[in-house]
Amino acid sequence: MADKPRRTRAFEQVLLQVERRIADDGLRVGDRLPGERQLAEQLQVSRASVREALRVLETLGVVSSQVGRGPDAGAILTSRPDSALSDLLRLSLGLSSLSLREVIDTRLMIEQWSAQHAARMPEPEPAAMAEAMRAMEASVSAEEFVEHDIAFHVAIAEASGNRLVAAVMRALRDAMRRYAIEAVERLGDTGVLREDHRRIHDAIISGDAAGAMDAVTTHLAHAYPELFSRGTP
Amino acid sequence: MADKPRRTRAFEQVLLQVERRIADDGLRVGDRLPGERQLAEQLQVSRASVREALRVLETLGVVSSQVGRGPDAGAILTSRPDSALSDLLRLSLGLSSLSLREVIDTRLMIEQWSAQHAARMPEPEPAAMAEAMRAMEASVSAEEFVEHDIAFHVAIAEASGNRLVAAVMRALRDAMRRYAIEAVERLGDTGVLREDHRRIHDAIISGDAAGAMDAVTTHLAHAYPELFSRGTP
DNA sequence: CGGCCAAGTATGGTCAGACCATACTCCAGA
DNA sequence: TCTGGAGTATGGTCTGACCATACTTGGCCG
Numbered sequence: 001m002a003d004k005p006r007r008t009r010a011f012e013q014v015l016l017q018v019e020r021r022i023a024d025d026g027l028r029v030g031d032r033l034p035g036e037r038q039l040a041e042q043l044q045v046s047r048a049s050v051r052e053a054l055r056v057l058e059t060l061g062v063v064s065s066q067v068g069r070g071p072d073a074g075a076i077l078t079s080r081p082d083s084a085l086s087d088l089l090r091l092s093l094g095l096s097s098l099s100l101r102e103v104i105d106t107r108l109m110i111e112q113w114s115a116q117h118a119a120r121m122p123e124p125e126p127a128a129m130a131e132a133m134r135a136m137e138a139s140v141s142a143e144e145f146v147e148h149d150i151a152f153h154v155a156i157a158e159a160s161g162n163r164l165v166a167a168v169m170r171a172l173r174d175a176m177r178r179y180a181i182e183a184v185e186r187l188g189d190t191g192v193l194r195e196d197h198r199r200i201h202d203a204i205i206s207g208d209a210a211g212a213m214d215a216v217t218t219h220l221a222h223a224y225p226e227l228f229s230r231g232t233p
Numbered sequence: 234m235a236d237k238p239r240r241t242r243a244f245e246q247v248l249l250q251v252e253r254r255i256a257d258d259g260l261r262v263g264d265r266l267p268g269e270r271q272l273a274e275q276l277q278v279s280r281a282s283v284r285e286a287l288r289v290l291e292t293l294g295v296v297s298s299q300v301g302r303g304p305d306a307g308a309i310l311t312s313r314p315d316s317a318l319s320d321l322l323r324l325s326l327g328l329s330s331l332s333l334r335e336v337i338d339t340r341l342m343i344e345q346w347s348a349q350h351a352a353r354m355p356e357p358e359p360a361a362m363a364e365a366m367r368a369m370e371a372s373v374s375a376e377e378f379v380e381h382d383i384a385f386h387v388a389i390a391e392a393s394g395n396r397l398v399a400a401v402m403r404a405l406r407d408a409m410r411r412y413a414i415e416a417v418e419r420l421g422d423t424g425v426l427r428e429d430h431r432r433i434h435d436a437i438i439s440g441d442a443a444g445a446m447d448a449v450t451t452h453l454a455h456a457y458p459e460l461f462s463r464g465t466p
Numbered sequence: 467c468g469g470c471c472a473a474g475t476a477t478g479g480t481c482a483g484a485c486c487a488t489a490c491t492c493c494a495g496a
Numbered sequence: 497t498c499t500g501g502a503g504t505a506t507g508g509t510c511t512g513a514c515c516a517t518a519c520t521t522g523g524c525c526g
Contacts (some may be wrong), residue, residue, distance in 0.1 A: 079330030
């Protein structure tokens with residue numbers, strides 16, 4: 001009835017075949033794909049279609065193309081989902097398809113989870129958190145502060161041991177960078193935030209999961225007071 | 234020093250310009266972008282480069298291209314980040330850049346959050362949950378069961394009111410579909426899972442946030458016993 | 467006058483072929 | 497042995513053409 005079959009385009013065939021090849025041939029990160037011309041001939045499509053497919057894969061962080069010649073040239077399998085996630089969120093925010101509220105609520109969820117799990121990790125802190133805190137003390141501009149703030153929170157997510165959660169955190173902070181800078185400028189003094197960071201850090205390295213979760217919750221309320229003051233806006 | 238400037242490619246310029254135009258001109262979902270030929274002339278690049286950029290935007294769920302003529306033809310701004318997220322996760326899993334463990338832990342985080350927030354929502358259930366439960370009772374194959382199971386859990390995430398969380402949930406379940414089917418087949422009997430669903434559903438509609446969170450936690454432990462039996466694998 | 471069908475046209479989809487820039491490979495010559 | 501230049505495979509880009517699709521237009525016929 002209302003179905004829209006929409007015949008599959010050539011580049012979509014290429015995508016299917018490449019993904020299939022990755023699965024069947026057990027290709028791994030670092031392996032090379034055939035050249036664009038060769039791929040075009042194998043799949044009986046034009047080079048333009050192959051390029052469109054490669055562009056999609058590059059967008060998804062699955063391949064990385066290098067010009068020139070030699071073992072490093074050509075389309076190489078990688079795995080960098082971070083920029084794709086970040087682009088996705090940034091554009092969705094730009095199109096107002098997501099509200100800042102939703103993004104920040106999601107961030108709170110991830111921060112709480114990360115802090116708890118990081119605190120439960122047997123290994124000591126990965127130094128990245130401490131380094132980011134040091135850098136924040138020396139920051140002079142809001143931009144600089146936010147940069148290190150992002151590094152600090154990403155370090156927590158990474159300390160949780162879950163790369164997917166860490167990737168989402170990085171993408172969230174990346175997409176929100178502009179709003180974070182505005183928020184810091186509105187606050188004026190970053191003393192409260194830095195004190196929060198110390199509390200979070202201390203709770204994590206001392207293995208206090210509940211305290212770490214509480215500390216990040218307080219922290220976000222300080223950073224975005226307008227979103228956490230009321231009940232359910 | 235070790236920088237790799239890598240001169241920006243033509244399609245990247247197109248991406249920048251289009252994103253800039255979205256922000257500056259305040260374009261919204263539903264608005265049309267200029268045609269490929271026109272865009273190519275405006276930005277002084279070839280149509281092939283424009284097409285590569287549009288392919289990227291399509292991958293990110295930002296535009297949707299329709300052939301033909303008329304008001305609905307051409308590149309239209311949309312906002313469907315779901316398939317992009319799903320592709321991203323599926324390919325990352327395929328490249329073993331993410332472990333199933335990480336994905337399922339992330340899923341548990343989202344399920345717990347969604348269940349709590351859905352239970353706190355003033356509105357009653359959105360019927361989608363109940364409908365999915367009914368459909369699960371009638372399922373005969375593992376594939377069919379998983380399909381409705383996905384709908385059930387996505388409905389919970391949507392009931393939380395956060396579209397970003399719901400989108401991530403949908404993408405996670407999509408990317409994991411294959412593993413979920415295997416898990417159901419390994420289990421054999423889905424009675425335990427269906428009983429779990431009832432508990433989750435009841436807790437949510439009765440506004441019992443703690444009970445809902447507990448129910449989803451138990452549910453995931455039932456669905457993936459091998460991942461939750463030991464301490465820290 | 468009104469409805470219907472055919473021609474026109476704008477749009478994306480695809481292809482072929484060419485040329486450029488880049489960066490490695492290889493070999494000849496000092 | 498080292499060095500520099502020629503060779504070459506790779507992605508990056510452009511041009512121009514043609515096809516398929518689906519709306520738009522206008523004229524024909526009832």
